[in-house]
Amino acid sequence: MNVNKLSPDLLKTRQHFEILDGLRGIAALMVVVFHFMEIVYTDYSKNFVGHGFLAVDFFFCLSGFVIGYAYDNRIGKMGVMEFFKSRLIRLHPLVISGSVLGLLALLFDPFGGQPELYGTGKLLLLFLASVLLIPWPVMGDRAFNQFGLNAPAWSLFWEYVANIVYAFILYRISRRYLLILALLAAALLSVVAYKAGNLMGGWGKGNFWDGGARIFYSFLAGLLVFRFNAIIKNRLGFAGLSVLLVLALIMPYFQWNWLAELLVVLCYFPLLIALGAGATLSAGFKKLCVFSGKISYPLYMTHYAAMWMFGNYYASHKPGTAQLAMIISGGTILLVGFSYLVMVAYDIPVRKYLTARRGK
Template structure:
């Protein structure tokens, strides 16, 4: 078989370093929720996610938007991309929450609370009847704001001049900084009482990513030290706990500077060829890991907290379980359901009657 006949690897043409960093960030959030001492600042990964999303969506869709992509078409694509795994996460975490009634571990939800919040949460909407936006899958708040940011991208940010986008990011940062200082940290987002700051946090990082996407960049990204450095740096950002720096100031440094810088650096170079398949795989399962990890948290905490198993061992087993379940969700839920949704949307588009043209 000639080299030209071989199928291209699935990571060809992708930002593999950014894929790997996204996967590491998802694992960092999961580990923070499972055992905060092992990833004490894992929640700043959310700011990285928003900056990365703004970067990738701007790079991907701004040229299409300029050539006629409508806001409705764009949002359909975003819903198709986000909803299948979001729904899988809600189902899995709901089943896990219900099981707490028999195990006695984790939050015990009344059936009334589950019944009142689930119809809204299943539609990717916050529950109006609880203090937490998504009580059955708490991290899902950022996925909801991801959808909000996507809508703002086509309705506002794409239409603003560069100075306007800078103004949005700067104004958001001016509100975000005192909120983090008052909260003594940047772990803000899942509660109704934090709704305004959650919007500001999203706008700040997402718009920063949009601005980065419009900077000049090379089309060729050679594998080398830069990609490896970025993968190492994001691990360090999430697990480090420098005692000499106040928690709030460390979080602000990560949110305002480190996370956007890592997005930019990660787009400039790729990891070594040995690490490329690993980085690509972590990126492939990253969204699924983020969507479902809350459902595995309490069942596997039992081994660590009640049986006294080694915390480091259980942290590794927990992350492995998250990756395994995430891969199953991608393989058997996300890919088939997205394919089906795309077929339905394209079929409906073909059957829309043409508009009448006046004489």
């Protein structure tokens, strides 16, 4: 093995764009609220955060930008396998924890998780599929999610696919060919949005390939923002950009809804990435952005076990509006706190251990 491939300079993460980290946390928080609210309001037009699912497209676009920034100039030296190790160490511990939490929620949900619908063998296979990120939409009582134990893992599946394609193809090709691919991806995404009437797919049985179309465009768009150095200097700051991001996620539904979602993904989110990379962070928001960025992925990957329990509680107890407001606001705060504990007690130590083992 070439020792240089494991040199500290090659493995060290580059400096973060702290405002983009902060925006990632805002998006994750909006996803949590969206998941609470979609249980209450199955009609998304009545949901005040009815477009919260578009946060996933923002994640995909941000991922393309960050991967390009972090690895374009060193993946050739570190090698494809070391790149994959880096990504696995960064992402997979929380994939496992989300699967464990999902299994525990199914088995011990006080409001009725219905584990009796599944035998021990099938539960084991569901858990293994979740841990190994193998889509298996067989849980009818959970709307045939690709990953019934941890629904948000569908986007991690496509994130892994994008990372593999990046390592073998995308980092090697010029901006011209990337742009051509992005235009093709935009056309494909437009067809998906028109036919489905929205850009919500990817999570379940029957819309699996919609997820591929969503990451195909957004990852390339983020990568192009980096490759073309399309960073827009501005004074919007973290607060201003957070408002712009939230506005996209709370926009109302109307007749041309599919087109509005499409334009947000095609144009608005890449613009936000360009603005976020070029904005100046005020000292007062620095700690918030750092915390928001660190907590975003743990929150995203650990919150859904609570959603299944909340769904069963809502179905059995029919709480009123005031009670729901308390549950959702309090539950969101508790989930942020819980994800912080998971990060500190599990994710960071595991990643440090794996990184140290890798260094040896």
